Amino acid sequence: MRFDAASRALYTTDASNYRHAPIGLVIPLDEQDVIDTVAICRSLGAPILTRGGGTSLSGQGCGTAVILDFSKYMNKMEPVDPAAHTVWVQPGIVLDRVREAAEEFELTFAPDPATHSRCTLGGMIGNNSCGIHALMGGKTVDNIEALDILLYDGTRMIVGPTSDGEMEKIIAAGGRKGAIYGGLKRLRDTYAELVRQKFPKIPRRVSGFNLDELLPENGFNVARALVGSEGTCMIVLGAKLRLVKSPHYRTLVGLGFPDIFLAADNVPAILAHKPIGLEGMDGNLIDSMIAKSKNLEHIPLLPEGRGFLLIEFGGASQADADEQARTLVASLDGLSVKPDARIYSTAEAKRVWHVRESGLGATAFIPGKPMRWEGWEDAAVDPTQEGSYLRAITALMREYNYESPMYGHFGQGCVHMRFNFDLESADGILAFREFIDRAADIAVAHGGSLSGEHGDGQARAALLPKMFGPELMDAFRQFKVLWDPANGLNPNNLIDPHEPHEDLRLGADYKPWQPETHFAFEENKGSFAAENLRCVGVGACRKKDAxxxxxxxxxxxxxxxSTRGRAHLLWELMQGELLPDQWKNDQVRESLDLCLACKACKSECPVSVDMATYKSEFLSHYYEGEKRPLAHYAFGRIDRWARLASVAPGLVNAINNAPGIRRLVKSALHIHKSRNFPRFAKPFTRERRSSQPTGAPEVFLWADTFNNYFHPATMRAAYHILSDAGFRIMLPKEHLCCGRPLYDFGMLNIAKDYLYKVLDALGPQLAAGTPIVVLEPSCASVFRDELTNLLPYDARAQQLSKQAFLLSEFLVKYAPGYQPPKIEQKIIVHGHCHHRSTMGMADEMKLLRATGAEVELLDSGCCGMAGPFGFESNKYEVSQTLGERVLLPAVRNNKDAIIVSDGFSCQEQITQNTTARPMHFAEVLAQARKF
Incomplete structure (x- = not known):
C-alpha cells in the first residue's frame, strides 16, 4: 500500500489527455489482498479504480480513487486447455505471455493491440480491446468465456453465458446475485428491441455497455456484457479466455494507393479475399516517422503511394498463404484504382509490421511541430462507409486548421488519429470541444461508433447520448447501478461523466516551472518541462521480452x-503540486537512482524520451551546494585515478587486492563484496611503436580511459588494423577524457570542462576533417550525443560529433576495400547499450559476417553493469538480474564461441560472472595477426 507523494504522482495520468491525483496505490499480491482492499475502501467510502498496463488513451485509467495495479504480482495463468481452446488468467498478465503459451498448441488470443508487449488482460477486458487481428477472431468481448469478479459490496461470483433455466434458478435463489440477474433480465426485456435498433451493426462498436450480449440470441452472456465497462461495474479477479487457431503460416501484402481515401474506398473489395488482418496508414504517418528518424531502414519496404494497406493472409501451409496473396494481387485490376503491390517475405513482413505498430508514437511528438493529442482518435464505421467518413472528417479538420496522420484497422473501419489540438488556451480548448462534438455527429451519421478500440472514458462518455439516445442512456445507468449502487468503482466514468475538456493534463492554467538547465534541449527551446511532456504514456518501456x-x-x-514512470515524476515535479522541493526531491532521486543511463529509451521509445540525459540534469541540480558521496568522485573521475595508477599499475593492483585494503575500499565506496576491481595496465599511449609511412591518409585513434589504462590490447589491435588498412595513425599527446562517467552522477560542470579541453586539443584534427576513431561505445556516444546538447553553439562540438566514428563505422565508410580475416569459430555478439541506441550495430555485424563465421547478435538488452552501477552494493541484485536475463546464460551456453563485447562495463559483467574472456571487435579482427 503506497500513499506517498511519488506513488500518487506516478499514477496521475495514463496515456490520455487527463490528470487526476489518486488517493493512493495498492499493488495486490493475490486475490485476498484485493478482497481486503475493497473491504477497507468500502468502509471509508473511498472509490476504487483498477489498472493494468496504464496505456488507456481515453482517461479511464486515471482518477481520484484508490488505484489497484495488478501488473506486478497478479499476472499468472493456468495451463492452456488445448482441447477446449481456453485458458484461465489473472488480470495483470501481459497479452504476449498468453499468446506465447497458446502458440505451443497453435492457438492464440485473437485481439492484439499494438501494445501487446505490455498491455494486460484486465485492461483489455476493461476497454474491450481489439487490435490488428480482431479481423480474424473478433474483439475481446468475443473471446471471453467467463469472468471471476468482485463487486464493491464484497460479492464475488463467476459469470458467463446463462441459459433461461440457469437464469431462473439464480433469480429464485435470491441474494445479491439473484437480485442482479433479476435486474439484468428486466433490462433485457425492457430494452431488447431498442438495443437491436440503435446498436450499430459494425465490427468495431466499442462505445457504451454491451447490453446486446444480454439478448436471447446472444445467450444472456453476463461476462461479455461486462467487457468494456471500464472498471465501473466490477473488479476482474480472473478470466477464462477463448483461444482460436493461429495460422502458423502467414503472408503479408502491401498495397500503395495515391491517397488514404482511395485506399479506404477499396477495403470492401479486399475483404472479399478473407484476410486475417487488414491495416491502413497514410503518407503523413510515414512523413512523421522520417522527420523523427524512426524506422528509416524499414520504410523503403512500403510500396509506392500515399495511402497504404497491409493485408495479411493465414494458411495451413506457406504455399497456401502465398497463393492467397497472389490471388489478391492478381485481382487488383478490378479495383477502382490499381495500387502498387508488394508481397513480403517473412523477415520483411516483421519489419513492415514494426512500421505499423509505431503509429501512435510516430504521431505524438514531431520535431518542429506542435504536440499532437488524442481526443478523437479511434471512431469506427462500417468498412463500406470508411472512405466517406475520412473525407468528411478531413473537411472538418481543415475548417479548424487541424491535421493528423491516419492509420489503424481499416479492415474493420477503425481509424486512429492524433490532432494538433491547442490544449493550453481557453480558446483552443473550446475549439477542441466543439470539434469533437461535430466529429461525433459525423461518425453517428455514418452509422458508426464513437470508439472503435480505446473505449469511451472521459474523452467520449459525455458524447454517448448522440450515439444511443436518452432511453438507452437510462438503460446504461440502470446497468451500472445494478452492479455498483454505491458508485464506488471508477465513478464519473461512462455514467455521470466529467466533460471531455475538463481535468486536462495541460489546460489554460498550465504554467510549469521552467528552471535553467545545463543541457540545451533545443527541440523544446530549453524547456525541461516540455521535454518530460514528450512522454505520452504508451508504455513501450514496460516490455520485458525484447x-x-x-x-x-x-x-x-x-x-x-520505467522510463514512463520517471518521465511522469519529472513532469509532476515541474508542476509543483504533488511533489515538493523541486530539484531536491528525494523520491525523484530514488526513482532515477536505478536508471542505468543505457540511452535505449532515446531510440526504442516511440517519442525518444531521453531519460539518461534527464537523470544527469536532475542530479546536477540535486547535488548543487551539497556534499557528494565519495563514490561519485571515485567513479566519476576514474580517468584521473587511472592515470595516476598507470605509473605503477602492478603495485596498485597488488594494493587494491590486499584483503584488508580491498575490504576497506569496498566499504568506503559501497562496492558489493562479490565484485572484483578491474586491473590497471601499462597504457597503450606509452608503448613504443614503429614509425609510420608519410603520405598515408591520417586517422586519429582516441585513447579512452578504459581501453588505454585497463585493456590496452584493444587499442593495440585497433592500431594495427588501421595501419594494415593503409592509414597513418595519430594518438593524443596528452591525457584526454570525454568524461563519460561524470554524466552518471550529474557532474556536468566538470564534464563541460573535460569537453572544452578535448575540443582544444583536437583543434587541428577538427579543422582538417580528420576522422576520429573511438573504441569504447560509451565514449563515442558522448561525442555523438551529450557533446552537442551541452555545447550546442560551439561549432567545434558539431564538427566532432560528425567526425567521431566507431572502428566498424570507420572501416565501412573510409576503407570499403578492407577484408576481415577468415574465422571458423561461432561468434556471439553482445551490443553495448550506447552502441545500439546511438550508432547502431549494422556496420559491426556486416564486418563480422564478412569473416565467414556464424554470427549471432544477442537480444540481450543491458548487461546490467552500466559503468559503476553494477559495482554498487544496493544495485548488485538488479545488475545480476539483468545479466542473467539473456547475456550470461548465452555466454555459458557457447563455451567454444568467440564472445564479442565492445563495452568495458559489458566485458566486466561477463568476466566477473563466467570463465569466458570476451573480446573487443578490434581484437577479433586482429587475432590472426601477431603483435
Missing part, C-alpha cells in the same frame, strides 16, 4: 523504474 528499454523495469516490474 530490446533494451527499460532495464530497471525489466528487473523490478515497478512503474517508478
Amino acid at each position: 530490446g533494451t528499454m527499460c532495464p530497471s523495469y525489466m528487473a523490478t516490474n515497478e512503474e517508478m523504474h
Whole structure:
C-alpha cells in the first residue's frame, strides 16, 4: 500500500489527455489482498479504480480513487486447455505471455493491440480491446468465456453465458446475485428491441455497455456484457479466455494507393479475399516517422503511394498463404484504382509490421511541430462507409486548421488519429470541444461508433447520448447501478461523466516551472518541462521480452523504474503540486537512482524520451551546494585515478587486492563484496611503436580511459588494423577524457570542462576533417550525443560529433576495400547499450559476417553493469538480474564461441560472472595477426 507523494504522482495520468491525483496505490499480491482492499475502501467510502498496463488513451485509467495495479504480482495463468481452446488468467498478465503459451498448441488470443508487449488482460477486458487481428477472431468481448469478479459490496461470483433455466434458478435463489440477474433480465426485456435498433451493426462498436450480449440470441452472456465497462461495474479477479487457431503460416501484402481515401474506398473489395488482418496508414504517418528518424531502414519496404494497406493472409501451409496473396494481387485490376503491390517475405513482413505498430508514437511528438493529442482518435464505421467518413472528417479538420496522420484497422473501419489540438488556451480548448462534438455527429451519421478500440472514458462518455439516445442512456445507468449502487468503482466514468475538456493534463492554467538547465534541449527551446511532456504514456518501456528499454523495469516490474514512470515524476515535479522541493526531491532521486543511463529509451521509445540525459540534469541540480558521496568522485573521475595508477599499475593492483585494503575500499565506496576491481595496465599511449609511412591518409585513434589504462590490447589491435588498412595513425599527446562517467552522477560542470579541453586539443584534427576513431561505445556516444546538447553553439562540438566514428563505422565508410580475416569459430555478439541506441550495430555485424563465421547478435538488452552501477552494493541484485536475463546464460551456453563485447562495463559483467574472456571487435579482427 503506497500513499506517498511519488506513488500518487506516478499514477496521475495514463496515456490520455487527463490528470487526476489518486488517493493512493495498492499493488495486490493475490486475490485476498484485493478482497481486503475493497473491504477497507468500502468502509471509508473511498472509490476504487483498477489498472493494468496504464496505456488507456481515453482517461479511464486515471482518477481520484484508490488505484489497484495488478501488473506486478497478479499476472499468472493456468495451463492452456488445448482441447477446449481456453485458458484461465489473472488480470495483470501481459497479452504476449498468453499468446506465447497458446502458440505451443497453435492457438492464440485473437485481439492484439499494438501494445501487446505490455498491455494486460484486465485492461483489455476493461476497454474491450481489439487490435490488428480482431479481423480474424473478433474483439475481446468475443473471446471471453467467463469472468471471476468482485463487486464493491464484497460479492464475488463467476459469470458467463446463462441459459433461461440457469437464469431462473439464480433469480429464485435470491441474494445479491439473484437480485442482479433479476435486474439484468428486466433490462433485457425492457430494452431488447431498442438495443437491436440503435446498436450499430459494425465490427468495431466499442462505445457504451454491451447490453446486446444480454439478448436471447446472444445467450444472456453476463461476462461479455461486462467487457468494456471500464472498471465501473466490477473488479476482474480472473478470466477464462477463448483461444482460436493461429495460422502458423502467414503472408503479408502491401498495397500503395495515391491517397488514404482511395485506399479506404477499396477495403470492401479486399475483404472479399478473407484476410486475417487488414491495416491502413497514410503518407503523413510515414512523413512523421522520417522527420523523427524512426524506422528509416524499414520504410523503403512500403510500396509506392500515399495511402497504404497491409493485408495479411493465414494458411495451413506457406504455399497456401502465398497463393492467397497472389490471388489478391492478381485481382487488383478490378479495383477502382490499381495500387502498387508488394508481397513480403517473412523477415520483411516483421519489419513492415514494426512500421505499423509505431503509429501512435510516430504521431505524438514531431520535431518542429506542435504536440499532437488524442481526443478523437479511434471512431469506427462500417468498412463500406470508411472512405466517406475520412473525407468528411478531413473537411472538418481543415475548417479548424487541424491535421493528423491516419492509420489503424481499416479492415474493420477503425481509424486512429492524433490532432494538433491547442490544449493550453481557453480558446483552443473550446475549439477542441466543439470539434469533437461535430466529429461525433459525423461518425453517428455514418452509422458508426464513437470508439472503435480505446473505449469511451472521459474523452467520449459525455458524447454517448448522440450515439444511443436518452432511453438507452437510462438503460446504461440502470446497468451500472445494478452492479455498483454505491458508485464506488471508477465513478464519473461512462455514467455521470466529467466533460471531455475538463481535468486536462495541460489546460489554460498550465504554467510549469521552467528552471535553467545545463543541457540545451533545443527541440523544446530549453524547456525541461516540455521535454518530460514528450512522454505520452504508451508504455513501450514496460516490455520485458525484447530490446533494451527499460532495464530497471525489466528487473523490478515497478512503474517508478520505467522510463514512463520517471518521465511522469519529472513532469509532476515541474508542476509543483504533488511533489515538493523541486530539484531536491528525494523520491525523484530514488526513482532515477536505478536508471542505468543505457540511452535505449532515446531510440526504442516511440517519442525518444531521453531519460539518461534527464537523470544527469536532475542530479546536477540535486547535488548543487551539497556534499557528494565519495563514490561519485571515485567513479566519476576514474580517468584521473587511472592515470595516476598507470605509473605503477602492478603495485596498485597488488594494493587494491590486499584483503584488508580491498575490504576497506569496498566499504568506503559501497562496492558489493562479490565484485572484483578491474586491473590497471601499462597504457597503450606509452608503448613504443614503429614509425609510420608519410603520405598515408591520417586517422586519429582516441585513447579512452578504459581501453588505454585497463585493456590496452584493444587499442593495440585497433592500431594495427588501421595501419594494415593503409592509414597513418595519430594518438593524443596528452591525457584526454570525454568524461563519460561524470554524466552518471550529474557532474556536468566538470564534464563541460573535460569537453572544452578535448575540443582544444583536437583543434587541428577538427579543422582538417580528420576522422576520429573511438573504441569504447560509451565514449563515442558522448561525442555523438551529450557533446552537442551541452555545447550546442560551439561549432567545434558539431564538427566532432560528425567526425567521431566507431572502428566498424570507420572501416565501412573510409576503407570499403578492407577484408576481415577468415574465422571458423561461432561468434556471439553482445551490443553495448550506447552502441545500439546511438550508432547502431549494422556496420559491426556486416564486418563480422564478412569473416565467414556464424554470427549471432544477442537480444540481450543491458548487461546490467552500466559503468559503476553494477559495482554498487544496493544495485548488485538488479545488475545480476539483468545479466542473467539473456547475456550470461548465452555466454555459458557457447563455451567454444568467440564472445564479442565492445563495452568495458559489458566485458566486466561477463568476466566477473563466467570463465569466458570476451573480446573487443578490434581484437577479433586482429587475432590472426601477431603483435
